[in-house]
Amino acid sequence: MDLKAHIRGIPDFPKPGILFYDISTLLRHGPAWKEAMRRLAEIVRPYRPTVLAGIESRGFLVAAPLALELGLGFVMLRKRGKLPGAIIGLNYALEYGTDRIEMQADAVRPGDRVVVLDDLLATGGTLAACINLLRQAGAEVPGAASLIELTFLKGRDRLGGTAFDALIAYDD
Structure with a gap:
């Protein structure tokens, strides 16, 4: 099944000059969504994870059903101020400024094998x-994985050697 056929490109969103790859059309198509989860399970299973982590917010849509499929727990990685209780976080640089990613302090334990998932790697x-x-x-x-990779942005080069896979690649 050609999963790329189920991804809709929306020009000039969220701002002019950006082509947004919309996964809502993939989510809407049951057989294609099931196939995407099956293929991601094949990618993730060899890492022998004990838990999966999803990046806010579309990464939740990928990691949560995959965790269920693999019989694993699911951890949310969220933007600043979105989680209750004790949290830990990390500030990181953006092209213009900084951002922060957080998780609950007890979300993972030392030695957990965590595979990180998102909808798209830019x-x-x-x-x-x-x-x-x-x-x-x-x-x-x-390891880490996503549904889509924008290969021309060379995002995997920033992952410090962590293994990465995507189901769909866009080269331009």
């Missing part, structure tokens, strides 16, 4: 920050 800054945050919490991060 420049890699957020994913790299998530990997670093999980490692600071004592987790191992053997």
Whole structure:
């Protein structure tokens, strides 16, 4: 099944000059969504994860059903101020400024094997920050994956050697 056929490109969103790759059309198509989860399970299973982490917010849509499929727990990696209780976080640089990623302090335990998932890898800054945050919490991060990779932005180069896979690649 050609999963790329189920991704809609929306020009000039969220601002002029940006082509937004919308996964809502993939989510809407049951057989294609099921196939995407099956393929991601094949990618993730060899890492032998004990838990999956999803990056806010579309990464939740990827990681949560995949965790269910693999019989694993699910951890949310969120933007500043969105989680209750004790949290740990990491500030990271953006092209113009900084941002912060956070998780609950007890979300992972030392030695957990965590695979990080998102809908799309662009420049890699957020994913790299998530990997670093999980490692600071004592987790191992053997790999990461997404539905889509914008290969021309070379985001995987920022992941410090962490293995990465995507189901769909856009080269321009």
